[in-house]
Amino acid sequence: MNVLDINDLSIDFPTSKGVVHAVSHFSLSVPKGRRVGFIGESGSGKTTTALAAMRMLAAPGFVAGGSIRLNGVGGTDLLGLSDEEMRRVRLRRISYIPQGAMNSLNPVMRVETQIWDGIVAHEGHVEPGELQRRSREVLAGVGLEPHVGQLYPHELSGGMKQRVCIAIGVCLQPDLIIADEPTSALDVITQRHVMQTLREVQDKIGAGLILIGHDMGLMAQSVDDLAVMRLGELVEFGDVRQILENPRHPYTRELISSVPLVGGDSFLDSTPRAPEVQTDTGAPPLxxxxxxxxxxxxxxxxxxxxxxxxxxxxxxxxxxxxxxxxxxxxxxxxxxxxxxxxxxxxxxxxxxxxxxxxxxxxxxxxxxxxxxxxxxxxxxxxxxxxxxxxxxxxxxxxxxxxxxxxxxxxxxxxxxxxxxxxxxxxxxxxxxxxxxxxxxxxxxxxxxxxxxxxxxxxxxxxxxxxxxxxxxxxxxxxxxxxxxxxxxxxxxxxxxxxxxxxxxxxxxxxxxxxxxxxxxxxxAYTRLLIDSIPWPDMDRDWGSAADARADLEELDRISQRPxxxxxxxxxxxxxxxx
Amino acid sequence: MADHSTPNAAGAQTPDLTARQIRRMKRFDNPWRNPKLIWGAGLLLGIVAMGILGRIFWDPDLVFTGSGLTRQPPVGLENLRGQVGTWAHPLGTDGAGRDVLALLIIGAPNSLFVGVLASLIGMSIGIFLGFSAGFIRGRVDDVIRVLSDVMITIPPLLILVVFQAAYGDISLTMMAILIACFVWQSPTRLIRAQVLSMRESGYVQMARLSGASTMHIMFREMMPNLVPYLFGSFIANVTTSIVTAVGLEVLGLGPQRIPTLGRTIYEAINSGALIQNLYWWWGIPTILLALMFIGLLLINLGLDEVSNPRLRKL
The missing domain is CATH 3.40.50.300 (P-loop containing nucleotide triphosphate hydrolases)
Structure with missing residues (x-):
């Protein structure tokens, strides 16, 4: 059963130099509980497609054709809903985890109040005790202590803020979560932790997930299906293992081969020169x-x-x-x-x-x-x-x-x-x-x-x-x-x-x-860094969120005495x- | 787009682009062809043109006392004494028999001149101090920052009133210099902030790597990128300066022998124009001042759109 069906979607941006086709004839379905990755370079239309599903396209962009059907609301075309109906769909049915959580949280509101905002906007009046219970539950779901709810965003680290954004995104148990490069501003160690949290939460509520990104390794570790986009067109779609191991489109091959691997073939075809015999000239070092x-x-x-x-x-x-x-x-x-x-x-x-x-x-x-x-x-x-x-x-x-x-x-x-x-x-x-x-x-x-x-x-x-x-x-x-x-x-x-x-x-x-x-x-630190790199290799697993947490604690310990x-x-x- | 697209910004429906919309979009290819900018510049140039053409086609000597009968109304109006305006003085005369049209022809460009000169001096000081503070930093920055912050808190009109009351009659240039002492602070702060952020930017670092001198970095690398801000700040300062100058003149503290718009209003009020319902006497200079301010405002809004493309609307 599909959560979302995108059918023949085209999105145009009119400019003075003519119309730019940001997305053309894009069709894709997201089944329930499945993780779909959108990968492509900047300008490939991956974020634009996701924003169209949220009906949040930036002006002057507009949907030129096609339909986006959400089965949670009886399979109606999202593009035909009124603004009020669409407001009810957002967060309740489709939630969006933005790029750069740092800037997405309100700096003058406590974290839990921001979670309550979403609940109250969709369910009307809810008893304070009930709100408290639900915000704690959802924070616990992303591995945050209950007291984090009392804090302001500036008191949290980047990874914690990103997890708060995930908590807000899943607090109403939506049918579909769209995560737009949720870890692009984080370092590899935190990235692993956040991605695993997202995966666990999504598994638990059984929602579909669209993960937008440009990192083939991150995709290999995080999604089930992969959609490769280029210049607004879907060039390849399929099971992530099939795409990684047997890419059909030359562009996909190019994307995969451009990821350098430790120990893999070098992308430099130079022959390493033997270091010349060094004579100590006595000249001062460079x-x-x-x-x-x-x-x-x-x-x-x-x-x-x-x-x-x-x-x-x-x-x-x-x-x-x-x-x-x-x-x-x-x-x-x-x-x-x-x-x-x-x-x-x-x-x-x-x-x-x-x-x-x-x-x-x-x-x-x-x-x-x-x-x-x-x-x-x-x-x-x-x-x-x-x-x-x-x-x-x-x-x-x-x-x-x-x-x-x-x-x-x-x-x-x-x-x-x-x-x-x-x-x-x-x-x-x-x-x-x-x-x-x-x-x-x-x-x-x-x-x-x-x-x-x-x-x-x-x-x-x-x-x-x-x-x-x-x-x-x-x-x-x-x-x-x-x-x-x-x-x-x-x-x-x-x-x-x-x-x-x-x-x-x-x-x-x-x-x-x-x-x-x-x-x-x-x-230990070097090992941790290397383990946290998402490898574009299905057989090299990232481990679970518990592993990542243990690694972070290990990091705290070694930082005391390097x-x-x-x-x-x-x-x-x-x-x-x- | 308001008349064609549906209210939802998500763009669920296709807005069909009319030729007019495409033409409006084309306009943004050259940001300087901004209608606000053009209208604003037009208004100001109109006032300058009035000053130049007026001197050719009208007699500027009519600004002297006793050029005509006193308190004549403009053409088509009647004053309290039942006198009807004549073409000898199309805008009437003031309480000393000076021709109002001649007063405006001489006075309006004078007011503009004071504003522009004061602002130019203020901007020059501001650019110098702002660049010094932002680029050299350290002690120099501390001194300049404290100085400008203190100066911002002092109401300029108060100091100027005291100064002018003590020294009596002054020239237009002197007045501009005095006003300039109070309009350098905001450009200083603005430029300092811009320079502080710009000095960390990639191209400034690149220029340092290229062995560029401080002068080169300040005036060849940074300055061109500041031009829109400098223009905006300049125009805002012209407005402030004119307001200050007119304020002083209306209080009777400006130049005593040189016609300006503020001086004309002062004399109108002083001679009981309000009681005698000679509204044209103070009304016409006020309208000219209003046009001047609207022109400056439009230029400022236009420049904002030029330097900040996000403000441009379809």
């Missing part, structure tokens, strides 16, 4: 941390640490950690955007915070960066070539105008962009992937000695991640640039790096070659933690 720490008031973002990167042979050093582990602080320290509380950061033997004039300019030329957000890195006022042209001239690399143009074009070609298509555009006219590749091209043009890549692919669609990482990897292989790769993604760190440091609460907990650290982790596990050295890099 980058050195001497007992560097960083405190913000009472919080220590980075505990004293020392390392030395020789840079004679280009290497990729990965710094891995969750949000708040201090990895971006390290990046800021290396770029001189942030000053250490103790110790000093040395570049070629000179303290980077004491450089002046010409020396500072040289330092800037030799240490470049790629940042996380490709949307913010271009000044919207200028064409994108400004970002490439300006530093090139500023560092005195340009001989004349023609030389600048040639250099820009060569750099674009090297990262696989067509210079005539991208260089003279404004940033908003380019996609995120194109912009991020332009930033890599910019680094390439300046040929620095060291590149700090701070989460360079976390905001780029999955299919492009491999390409951009390949571009970055080429910087090392073909252009001899040493790279510090800062990331939360263990799988990509496994493939690209020569040395990995796992950071937790400002401590290095495990460090060594990636095959050791990520392939065979020894520290210790470093050294897993071997690579030539040219030395780490020591005070």
């Amino acid at each position: 980058l050195e941390f001497r007992n560097v720490s960083r405190r913000y008031g009472a919080v220590t973002a980075l505990h004293p640490m020392s390392f030395r990167l020789d840079g004679a042979v280009p290497q990729i050093i990965s710094i891995v950690g969750q949000s708040g582990s201090g990895k971006s602080t390290m990046g800021g320290l290396m770029l001189g955007f942030n000053t250490p509380s103790t110790g000093e950061v040395l570049f070629k033997g000179q303290d980077i915070n004491a450089l002046g004039g010409a020396a500072a300019l040289t330092f800037r030329k030799e240490v470049q960066a790629v940042f996380q957000d490709p949307y913010a890195c271009f000044n919207p006022f200028y064409r994108v070539n400004h970002a490439l042209k300006f530093p090139f001239k500023r560092f005195g690399l340009a001989r004349d105008e023609a030389h600048v143009t040639t250099a820009m074009e060569e750099a674009c070609v090297a990262v696989g962009l067509d210079p005539s298509l991208v260089l003279n555009r404004y940033p908003h006219q380019l996609s995120g992937g194109q912009r991020q590749r332009l930033i890599v091209a910019r680094a390439l043009m300046l040929s620095p000695k060291l590149l700090i890549a701070d989460e360079p692919v976390s905001m780029v669609d999955a299919s492009l991640r491999a390409t951009i990482l390949k571009n970055i990897h080429d910087l090392k292989d073909k252009h001899g640039i040493s790279i510090l790769y800062i990331t939360h993604d263990l799988a990509t760190a496994y493939h690209v790096s020569d040395y990995v440091m796992v950071l937790y609460h400002g401590h290095v907990v495990e460090a060594g070659p990636p095959k050791e650290v990520i392939g065979h982790p020894q520290h 210790e470093t596990v050294y897993r071997g050295d690579v030539p040219g890099f030395h780490l020591a933690q005070a």
Whole structure:
């Protein structure tokens, strides 16, 4: 028995440049108690479809054709209901768990009051005692203590807030739950816990679930059926195991293959060069941390640490950690955007915070960066070539105008962009992937000695991640640039790096070659991180919510006394933690 | 869309797009072709044009005392003494026989001039202090922030009344400078806030990585993106400045020998125009002021829509 039948649905957005078909001829059914995943890249129409089922499409979008039938209300077409009838359907029949729970809860209302709101809106007056009982019950269902109901949203962590949103979504036991990227802002460990909670609750009330996401691994661990969407069309639909193991559509294959796996085949087809025999030249190391720490008031973002990167042979050093582990602080320290509380950061033997004039300019030329957000890195006022042209001239690399143009074009070609298509555009006219590749091209043009890549692919669609990482990897292989790769993604760190440091609460907990650290982790935290990654593999199960809870408690325990596990050295890099 | 689509925003039904709607949507391709902006600019330019054309086609010397009979009504109206307006003074004359039309031709652009000049000076101070506070931070920021916060709490009219009462007659420029001392605070705060958030943005970081100087970052990277805010703030300041200037003039504290709209209203009130029902005497300058404010408001609303596309409606 199906909960929801979407039949030949088309959704159009009229714009001044013509009508955009956000969704075209989409048909799908959600059976009772079954979990259906919608996967696709940004702009594929997956959220738009779900919002249409809630009748919450943003203007000027409208349903151009088709029907959405909900069997809980006698199989009537939702699109024909009046506003008042639709209000009764929302939450009672279909509930929606939004993306970014942080912003979805009312900051000035207690959690339980927000749960009561939904109940009262649908059932009229309910006795306070009864409300209290029901909110406690539903909070317990998502694994939260009863006293959480008395708290305000700012007193909860991100994972708890997301679970409160789930509690609100299931408090009226709807027929269908739509969860729109419910874990996109959470780290992997919390993500596992929240997803398992959602799965358990949904099992208990027997509702259908539509899970919207872009992560093939998360889908493999969470849903029964998978719908692959691309440019508003359903390209493949079927059992998740069948799709993962035997994808029919080339796009599905592309999506699956773009997920890097620890231990799987590398997406980089470069042959690793044997490290050249190192002769100790006595030259100062490229980058050195001497007992560097960083405190913000009472919080220590980075505990004293020392390392030395020789840079004679280009290497990729990965710094891995969750949000708040201090990895971006390290990046800021290396770029001189942030000053250490103790110790000093040395570049070629000179303290980077004491450089002046010409020396500072040289330092800037030799240490470049790629940042996380490709949307913010271009000044919207200028064409994108400004970002490439300006530093090139500023560092005195340009001989004349023609030389600048040639250099820009060569750099674009090297990262696989067509210079005539991208260089003279404004940033908003380019996609995120194109912009991020332009930033890599910019680094390439300046040929620095060291590149700090701070989460360079976390905001780029999955299919492009491999390409951009390949571009970055080429910087090392073909252009001899040493790279510090800062990331939360263990799988990509496994493939690209020569040395990995796992950071937790400002401590290095495990460090060594990636095959050791990520392939065979020894520290409890590293193991937990790797276990929490949702693998796009049906036979590698995530475990139950109880496991996840036990792991979180384990994490609390180890955070008290972090210790470093050294897993071997690579030539040219030395780490020591005070 | 109101006349075509059903009330539900979910869009259950297809709104059929008429040619008019498509034309309205096309308008957003160029945000500067905003009707509010165009109408507002038109009104202000009209007042400037009146000042220029008036000097050519009318005699500006008629602003002097005794240019005609006193308290004449405009054409088509009659005053208490039963005199009928003549074409020699189409808008009548005031209590000293000055021609009201000439007063407006000279006075309206003067009022606008005071507002624009005061706002320009205030904005320049605001841009300088706002950028300094937001970009340099630390002590400089503390000093500028406290200073502007303190200045915001002082009512400008009070200080100006005391100042003008003590110094007597002043020039238009002097008045603009005095008013400027009270309109730099809000642009300072606005720009400081924008600079504070912008200095953490990706492109500013990129510019720092590119070895850009502080001046380059402030004026080449940040400033162009602030232009819509600066314009909006400028226009709002012109409004405030004109209100302050007219307020002073109506109290009789503005320039004594230069015709302005506020001064004309002051003289009308002072000569008993309200009791004698000579409503055109104070009414016509008031209408001009109202038009000026409506023009400024429309420009401000238009600029808001230009800089914030979400406010644009179909």
